[in-house]
Amino acid sequence: MTNNDAIQSLESALGTQHYISEPEITMAIHLASVLEKPLLIEGPAGVGKTEVAKVLAQVHETELIRLQCYDGIDASQALYEWNYQHQLMFLKMQEARNEPSGDLESTLYSNKFLLQRPILRSILSEKKVVLLIDEVDRSDEEFESFLLEVLSDWQISIPESGTIQAITKPYVVLTSNGTRPLSDALRRRCMYLYIDYPDIDKERSIVASKVPGLDKVIIEQICQFMKLLREKRLRKLPGIAETLDWARALASMHINELDKGLVESSLGLVLKDWRDQREVQLSLSELLEKTGVKSKLDAE
Numbered sequence: 001m002t003n004n005d006a007i008q009s010l011e012s013a014l015g016t017q018h019y020i021s022e023p024e025i026t027m028a029i030h031l032a033s034v035l036e037k038p039l040l041i042e043g044p045a046g047v048g049k050t051e052v053a054k055v056l057a058q059v060h061e062t063e064l065i066r067l068q069c070y071d072g073i074d075a076s077q078a079l080y081e082w083n084y085q086h087q088l089m090f091l092k093m094q095e096a097r098n099e100p101s102g103d104l105e106s107t108l109y110s111n112k113f114l115l116q117r118p119i120l121r122s123i124l125s126e127k128k129v130v131l132l133i134d135e136v137d138r139s140d141e142e143f144e145s146f147l148l149e150v151l152s153d154w155q156i157s158i159p160e161s162g163t164i165q166a167i168t169k170p171y172v173v174l175t176s177n178g179t180r181p182l183s184d185a186l187r188r189r190c191m192y193l194y195i196d197y198p199d200i201d202k203e204r205s206i207v208a209s210k211v212p213g214l215d216k217v218i219i220e221q222i223c224q225f226m227k228l229l230r231e232k233r234l235r236k237l238p239g240i241a242e243t244l245d246w247a248r249a250l251a252s253m254h255i256n257e258l259d260k261g262l263v264e265s266s267l268g269l270v271l272k273d274w275r276d277q278r279e280v281q282l283s284l285s286e287l288l289e290k291t292g293v294k295s296k297l298d299a300e
Helices: 003-016 023-035 049-059 084-097 104-108 118-123 141-153 184-188 200-210 216-230 240-252 260-269 274-282 284-291 295-299
Strands: 039-042 064-068 080-082 114-116 130-134 155-158 162-165 171-176 191-194
Touching: 003 023, 003 049, 023 039, 023 049, 023 191, 039 049, 049 064, 049 130, 049 171, 064 118, 084 104, 118 130, 118 155, 141 155, 141 184, 200 216, 200 240, 216 240, 216 284, 240 260, 260 274, 260 284, 274 284
Parallel strands: 039 171, 039 191, 064 130, 130 171
Antiparallel strands: 080 114, 155 162
16 A cells, blocks of 8 residues: 555545544654654644544544643553552461462562553553553653653563563554643654644534534534634633534534524633633624624624
8 A cells, every 4th residue: 555545544534533634634643653653742722632542543443541641740640550459458368368478579569469550551452552641741841751761662661570561552642732842852752743723614524524413504603703713812712622512512402593692601612711701792793793693683
């Protein structure tokens, strides 16, 4: 299969999973897979970075293993921990039975008492999985350095029992919202992709694909309204995730056209900051007129 055939096949597979891709996204996923490099995806919140990992797992019919990063995360949450409670129970049972302990240290630090965390689970899987390292920018620089070592060598050193080599190399997707700069060293080891807010044509396609049965008129109104919101200087711009939440809510109520009262009462699905809501409410009539919601406004 040629590269063009492989890329077209991948784009078709993404479409089968209702993921509306773009040439840059498809190529980045393809190259990361071919080169066995982690795929680092940056972009605003809610534009579908995590969705890439989810759909990749569906395309390859494999497990998605997720590591959610946060301030203070360390290697034990990402790699492994010893099950100290079970180790203690084992020791008490040995004492109660008065059994010979044998090589007690080797027993206590065997796989029987090893709790596999996301990274260790992913490299010990018999089948190649997708490892999602979500919001890596929330972790600190020390954790980032630790990731570099693991993603470079694909092995994990456990002081009590030795080095564990990867059985398979997972498809790795890292996401970042840009809350802090990531190191050049991490960037160099990754295939880089930036996903921005979708243009209106892509957003229409996404809504139509993800919310089947929604009338074309309201899809157009929703996408036009979201486009206008993103042109305003808001504190938290809504992403495609908010567009889909809003579209699904309107579909559940069998709404076929927007009106001012409906938009005002459902702004909490779209804008997640009270100051943004107040600012939009002050100019809502103008926004809706630009969106094409005229008859409803004239009737008020």
